[in-house]
Amino acid sequence: SRSINLAVIPGDGIGQEVVAEGLKVLSAVLPQDVKLETKEYDFGATRYHATGETLTDADAEALKQHDAILLGAIGDPSVPSGVLERGFLLKLRFLFDHHVNLRPSKLLPGVATPLAGEPEIDFVVVREGTEGPYTGNGGTIRKGTPHEVATEVSVNTAFGVERVVRDAFARAQARPRKKLALIHKNNVLTFAGHLWTDIFNKVAAEFPDVTTEYMHVDAATIYLVTQPERFDVIVTDNLFGDIITDLAAAVSGGIGVAASGNINPSGEFPSMFEPVHGSAPDIAGQGKADPTATVLSVGLLLRHLGYEAEAARIEDAVSADLAERTGKPARSTTEIGDALAVRVAG
Amino acid sequence: SRSINLAVIPGDGIGQEVVAEGLKVLSAVLPQDVKLETKEYDFGATRYHATGETLTDADAEALKQHDAILLGAIGDPSVPSGVLERGFLLKLRFLFDHHVNLRPSKLLPGVATPLAGEPEIDFVVVREGTEGPYTGNGGTIRKGTPHEVATEVSVNTAFGVERVVRDAFARAQARPRKKLALIHKNNVLTFAGHLWTDIFNKVAAEFPDVTTEYMHVDAATIYLVTQPERFDVIVTDNLFGDIITDLAAAVSGGIGVAASGNINPSGEFPSMFEPVHGSAPDIAGQGKADPTATVLSVGLLLRHLGYEAEAARIEDAVSADLAERTGKPARSTTEIGDALAVRVAG
Ligand SMILES: CC(C)[C@H](C(=O)O)[C@@H](O)C(=O)O
Ligand SMILES: CC(C)[C@H](C(=O)O)[C@@H](O)C(=O)O
Numbered sequence: 075s076r077s078i079n080l081a082v083i084p085g086d087g088i089g090q091e092v093v094a095e096g097l098k099v100l101s102a103v104l105p106q107d108v109k110l111e112t113k114e115y116d117f118g119a120t121r122y123h124a125t126g127e128t129l130t131d132a133d134a135e136a137l138k139q140h141d142a143i144l145l146g147a148i149g150d151p152s153v154p155s156g157v158l159e160r161g162f163l164l165k166l167r168f169l170f171d172h173h174v175n176l177r178p179s180k181l182l183p184g185v186a187t188p189l190a191g192e193p194e195i196d197f198v199v200v201r202e203g204t205e206g207p208y209t210g211n212g213g214t215i216r217k218g219t220p221h222e223v224a225t226e227v228s229v230n231t232a233f234g235v236e237r238v239v240r241d242a243f244a245r246a247q248a249r250p251r252k253k254l255a256l257i258h259k260n261n262v263l264t265f266a267g268h269l270w271t272d273i274f275n276k277v278a279a280e281f282p283d284v285t286t287e288y289m290h291v292d293a294a295t296i297y298l299v300t301q302p303e304r305f306d307v308i309v310t311d312n313l314f315g316d317i318i319t320d321l322a323a324a325v326s327g328g329i330g331v332a333a334s335g336n337i338n339p340s341g342e343f344p345s346m347f348e349p350v351h352g353s354a355p356d357i358a359g360q361g362k363a364d365p366t367a368t369v370l371s372v373g374l375l376l377r378h379l380g381y382e383a384e385a386a387r388i389e390d391a392v393s394a395d396l397a398e399r400t401g402k403p404a405r406s407t408t409e410i411g412d413a414l415a416v417r418v419a420g
Numbered sequence: 421s422r423s424i425n426l427a428v429i430p431g432d433g434i435g436q437e438v439v440a441e442g443l444k445v446l447s448a449v450l451p452q453d454v455k456l457e458t459k460e461y462d463f464g465a466t467r468y469h470a471t472g473e474t475l476t477d478a479d480a481e482a483l484k485q486h487d488a489i490l491l492g493a494i495g496d497p498s499v500p501s502g503v504l505e506r507g508f509l510l511k512l513r514f515l516f517d518h519h520v521n522l523r524p525s526k527l528l529p530g531v532a533t534p535l536a537g538e539p540e541i542d543f544v545v546v547r548e549g550t551e552g553p554y555t556g557n558g559g560t561i562r563k564g565t566p567h568e569v570a571t572e573v574s575v576n577t578a579f580g581v582e583r584v585v586r587d588a589f590a591r592a593q594a595r596p597r598k599k600l601a602l603i604h605k606n607n608v609l610t611f612a613g614h615l616w617t618d619i620f621n622k623v624a625a626e627f628p629d630v631t632t633e634y635m636h637v638d639a640a641t642i643y644l645v646t647q648p649e650r651f652d653v654i655v656t657d658n659l660f661g662d663i664i665t666d667l668a669a670a671v672s673g674g675i676g677v678a679a680s681g682n683i684n685p686s687g688e689f690p691s692m693f694e695p696v697h698g699s700a701p702d703i704a705g706q707g708k709a710d711p712t713a714t715v716l717s718v719g720l721l722l723r724h725l726g727y728e729a730e731a732a733r734i735e736d737a738v739s740a741d742l743a744e745r746t747g748k749p750a751r752s753t754t755e756i757g758d759a760l761a762v763r764v765a766g
Contacts, residue, residue, distance in 0.1 A: 149607075155617070156610040164608065188645045190536040207553075207574070212611045222578040224615040228553070232568040259659070261495075262510065264502040265558045269570040271501070292666035299534045299645060299670050313605070317663060320638035324645050 077109040078379060081140040081344065086118040086158075087353025088363035088407075089146025095365035095411025096144060096372045099391075102415040103376070103384045113140070117162050118353075119150035128161030134169055142375050143346040146368065147353035160210060167203050170343035172336035173234065174241050175201035175312075176374065177319040177350065181302075184397040185327040189299060195326045197305035200242040201315025203336055205234040206266075208312040230266040230311070235273045241339060242309035243281045253285045253306035254278075257294045257314055270311065294318055298325060323350050330363075331396070333370035335378060347375040361406040366392055369414050384418075391417035423455040424725060427486035427690065432464040432504075433699025434709035434753075435492025441711035441757025442490060442718045445737075448761040449722070449730045459486070463508050464699075465496035474507030480515055488721050489692040492714065493699035506556060513549050516689035518682035519580065520587050521547035521661060522720065523696065525668040525678070527648075530743040533671055535645060541672045543651035546588040547661025549682055551580040552612075554658040576612040576657070581619045587685060588655035589627045599631045599652035600624075603640045603660055616657065640664055644671060669696050676709075677742070679716035681724060693721040707752040712738055715760050730764075737763035 082097065084090040097112065104110055115133070122128055137143060143166075148158050166172075181187055181195035211227035239256075246254035256274045260267025271288065278286050289297065291314045297304055298321050310318065323332035332350035349367030357363060373388035391414050405413070428443065430436040443458065450456055461479070468474055483489060489512075494504050512518075527533055527541035557573035585602075592600040602620045606613025617634065624632050635643065637660045643650055644667050656664065669678035678696035695713030703709060719734035737760050751759070 155607045156613070159607040160610060188536055189534055207572075208608055210610075212574070212609075214611045214615065216578075218618070220578050220582075222615055224576045224611040226553075226574040226576075226609045226612045228558070228572040228574070230570045230572075232562075232566050236566075259662070261501045261505040262554055262659075262662075263558075263572045264506060264556075265560045265570040266572045267502065269560065269568055272564070292662050295641065295663055295667035296670040296675065299667065300674075313608075316605070316608075316638050317641055321641035321645065321667070324642040328646075329642065 075107055075109060077111065078104070079139070079141045080110065080112045081137050081143040082112050082114045083117050083143060083145045084114065085146040085148040085353060086120075086150045087147055087355045087358040089118070089148070089353055091358070091361065091363050091407045092349060092365040092368040093144060093146040095407060095414070096368035098411050098415045099369045099388065099418055100372050103387055103418040104381075105384075118148050118158065119153050122153055122158060128158060129165050134166070137166070138170075138343060140344045142344050142379060144372065144375060145346055145348035147349065147351065149353045150355055164208060164210070166346065167336050170336075170346065171204060171338050172346060173202060173204045173238055174337040174339055175203035175315060176335040176337055177201060177315070177322070178333065179319075179322040179326040181326040182393050182396045184400050185331070187325055187327060189302070189325050193325070194303040197302070197308060197322070198245065199308045199310065199315055199319050199322060200238060200245060201310060201319060202234065202238045202312050204312075205230055206312035228263070228266055228313070230269050232269065232273060235270055236277065239273055239277050239309055242307055243277055243284055246284045246307040247281055249306055251306040252283055253287075255294075255305060255308045256286070256288045257291050257308055257310040257318065258288070259291050259314070260288075261290060266311070274309070291318065295321060298322060302326070319350060327396070329367065331366045331370065331392070333367050333374055335371065335374040337378060345375075345378055347371040347378075361408065363407050365407050365411050366396070366414075369411070387418045421453055421455060423457065424450070425485070425487045426456065426458045427483050427489040428458050428460045429463050429489060429491045430460065431492040431494040431699060432466075432496045433493055433701040433704035435464070435494070435699055437704070437707065437709050437753045438695060438711040438714040439490060439492040441753060441760070442714035444757050444761045445715045445734065445764055446718050449733055449764040450727075451730075464494050464504065465499050468499055468504060474504060475511050480512075483512070484689060486690045488690050488725060490718065490721060491692055491694035493695065493697065495699045496701055510554060510556070512692065513682050516682075516692070517550060517684050518692060519548060519550045519584055520681075520683040520685055521549035521658075522681040522683055523547060523661070523665040523668070523678065525665075525672040527672040528739050528742045530746050531673040531677070533673060535648070535671050539671070540649040543648070543654060543668070544591065545654045545656065545661055545665050545668060546584060546591060547656060547665060548580065548584045548658050550658075551576055552658035574609070574612055574659070576615050578615065578619060581616055582623065585619055585623050585655055588653055589623055589630055592630045592653040593627055595652055597652040598629055599633075601640075601651060601654045602632070602634045603637050603654055603656040603664065604634070605637050605660070606634075607636060612657070620655070637664065641667060644668060648672070665696060673742070675713065677712045677716065677738070679713050679720055681717065681720040683724060691721075691724055693717040693724075707754065709753050711753050711757050712742070712760075715757070733764045
């Protein structure tokens, strides 16, 4: 008999609320014969204030025992910027080698977009998750003086770039349009840019049926608002991926519906699934958060674990729910979760 | 009697065409008593192919003698990516200490935007121009092997950050809304991010009438498409500035109308004015390029040199021209330039 042993990290702010709905929908969609075990972990601001800990070695060991991780959101204004991000979220992405950060963008029928007209948006960003400017390399000298110098080092390896580029080519090949765009800034960041471009071109030769293009990250932001239908699969570095996936979320229905997976494709470590949005402390505890992004992240989680039919049921339920929203009064977090749970069970 | 001694760099692709119109409008707007001298320089792909040179020491010395520089665009697919960018454009920005890269965004009446509704967009980005990931620090080891490592080092100094932050505060204070947003990614790039944030907060104390906010660069892309009216003045680093000003241009009428100034505020070296767009080789030589961005860059140039009334006349002429475009057939590069020249003279 099948089972899913899930680590649940509600985290801070609205994380608690949206994760509860994600779990509700997960329970509703899973077939009877699948045994779902969940264990909740208390990472985030509360634990940090109480103990000073963000993620201990013992925590990491405990998380490793799970099949996957569902994360709400981490971050609170009471904690200095960077402490929880570097100490928990990025630490986990690096420790568990989440090198494929998968972020689909699809503008579903009936969903509002800030763009004029009715753009067709259906692409997926494969963001590198373990290198680039996110490594934490760098430092500060003469801190706080007029002669302070602060550096940030973007580290890019052939190993790290090639594996994520291959992953993106395989995803592009499996999609009907078979298009892949590399986004970088190789005319300025020439060292890293040439590494990315050379490897991209080398791997492209092995995927002759995939149509490729290269685009500078600045130009990409223009296309994302003027011709988003142009994109099918995008592969890019950690920082550019961070920036363009927020923009992609904004144009394709907002961060209320943007899901993501921090994936370790080999399965050596558990993958982690989380909404793209943050902890939104301004609306926390009010039942105002939209749990859809978390529910869609549960869909990505199920697909990653091989539950393709269940993942599709979640996506269909979300599509149907969003299509009926226009003109209706806003619902609470639990009302949306309940509605989705009913749909996936039905 | 007054005079302007201008270096003109048409550059590659559509650069030639748009600069011709920029000069036409400049001649038309200047009062009779101002003597305009121009000297054309042949930087760009043609010279590079002929001589292998991008910008020699002698070139830099010659350019230094001018009051200002008007640049069309540099870049051509026949030159490897990065050669002209690093060898000419960035070299000049660094040599002439163009640390204030000024990029206004204003959605003028009658101008199409990819955004729905009728957003009010009127902000200016102060992009740092001489530091950050643009310094060219970094390198490659084991190039072309499976063990290649490529690094890019973002260099940030208290000196460099403070002067551009001060410039931005002064600009914010001089505008009616008096708002300034710092855009960075201080939760991940903690070394550089803390330097920027600390200096921003320190300088803010000297400008109590300026309302400030901090925003991560990823979140900023969301606001630029969902609430662009939120922004008044933005200050940010070189790379984030590159990315968000292309997005800003896209939402406020397109890169056909986006102007920029690479400014050396002390006047020790000549400042350089250029459209945000590139050389667009695909439409070069066809009279299809919109010279408006170059004409607006001439406006920034005039304001920098103290010709405030003339700068305002150019902006008014562009506003009037844009307001009348809707529904009319597209005009050629020279037709638009002629129309603007007539308006500024009128
Ligand atoms: C919270 C932050 C560290 C994170 C990132 O920059 O990756 C977030 O913006 C994201 O996109 O998941
Ligand atoms: C051409 C390139 C080097 C340049 C930059 O990145 O600064 C351009 O994109 C710009 O914004 O002026």
